[in-house]
Amino acid sequence: MQKENYSNLVKNYEKKGTILVPFSSSNNPLSDEDFSKLKNYCTNVKKEFIEIGDAGEKNHLLVGRFITDVKKPEIVKNKYSKKVITILKKKKLVNFIKKILKTKKNIFLRRVQFNEIGKNCFVGYHLDIDSNPDYIAACVIQLGSKFKGGIYRVYQKKSKKFYDYAPSKGSLIISNCLYPHEVTKVKAGKRGSLVFFVSYKKGLNKRNS
């Protein structure tokens, strides 16, 4: 059992914009049972292909949606969305995220989705606040570990320096949405994760205004 105290996690989040909490860590707020449930819901939810490729390059994501945030957050009608949300709203998880963010404010779930990146695919360099300027942090629960590559790479704001995070089964990444990042090419297998964005605001998505 790895033990890292909160203050180290908070310090690393402030310094590098991202932390990765392994499932084996006593700090990881997800129970075995909730992890299995989330994995099951993500496996069974209906998915769509999203093309994210640069010109001419075959690159896609398989996405299953629970909350969309196009104009505002909307729960997707399927058997699983509410069950996923119930788990993500559990006190232990919410309080953990708030501790890392050093906030006492309420946090709201905005976009919640399952992403699967297949072999030779990746997610290019981007900023999450381009999807919604009110996003504070992206949280990523890794669902499987049968893949190679697919590193979560976070660039620092004032330098070309970056930090790499290799997600493993059940790990939780919390990443500041002001930091540019990418997911490097998956070299083998499929990299499935549940991604959710938290915000202090629950209203309209101000992206287009």
Ligand SMILES: [Fe+2]
């Ligand atoms: Fe992102």
